[in-house]
Amino acid sequence: MYCLVKFAPLFVAVAVCNGWLFGDFVGKQKELDEISLWPLPQKFQSSAIAFKLSPTRFQIVQAKQSSAGPSCGIxxxxxxRYSEYVFGDLKKPEKSRKKVYDSDLVELQVWVTSADPECDDFPSLQTDESYELSVDEPSAVLKAANVWGALRGLETFSQLVYEDDYAINNINKTDISDFPRFAHRGILLDSSRHFLLHGVAGSV
Structure with a gap:
C-alpha cells in the first residue's frame, strides 16, 4: 500500500505526458482554440495561407454592384466601427507609423444584392440574414441579401483577423456561408418572478 501511495504521483505524471489521462479533453480544447469564430458559421473552410492587413492601406468599401450606396448609414x-475594432487606433497617423508594412489584402468589398437593401428598416422575421464571405487576395468579398446579413458578415470578418508573433495583422484564406439557425432570437426577463424568488429566499 505504501508503495502505491509513494509512486502514485509518478504514475499520474507519466500518464498525463503520454496522453493516457485527459487525452480527449486536450484534443477537444486544441480543436476549440483553433476555431475562434462565435457563433460558428454553417459552412466554414479555411487554409493555412495568410494575408497581411495594413492599418493604413486596408479599407472596407461598398462593392460597385451593391444596391446599398454611400447613403446607407447603417x-x-x-x-x-469594424475598422476601428480590427485595428484599434492604429489608423491614426502617429500610431500607424509604428506599423508600416505592405498589405496583401487591400479591401473588403461589401455587396448587398437585393433591390431593397433595408437600410431604413428594422430586421423582421422575414429578413434574410444570410451571407457569404470569401477572403482571398487582393480583395475579400462579403455578399449578402441586405444590410442585416452584411452586418453578420462584418462581425465574422473581424473575428478572423489576428496578430502574428511580429504584431502584424493577418487573415487566412477563408470561405464562409452562413445564416441564422433560428428566425427569431430573444430574451425574456421575468422581473416579478425574480423579485418573488429573492423575496422568499431573503425571508427564510
Missing part, C-alpha cells in the same frame, strides 16, 4: 457606420 453600413457606413458599421464600416468605421
Amino acid at each position: 453600413l457606413e457606420n458599421a464600416f468605421r
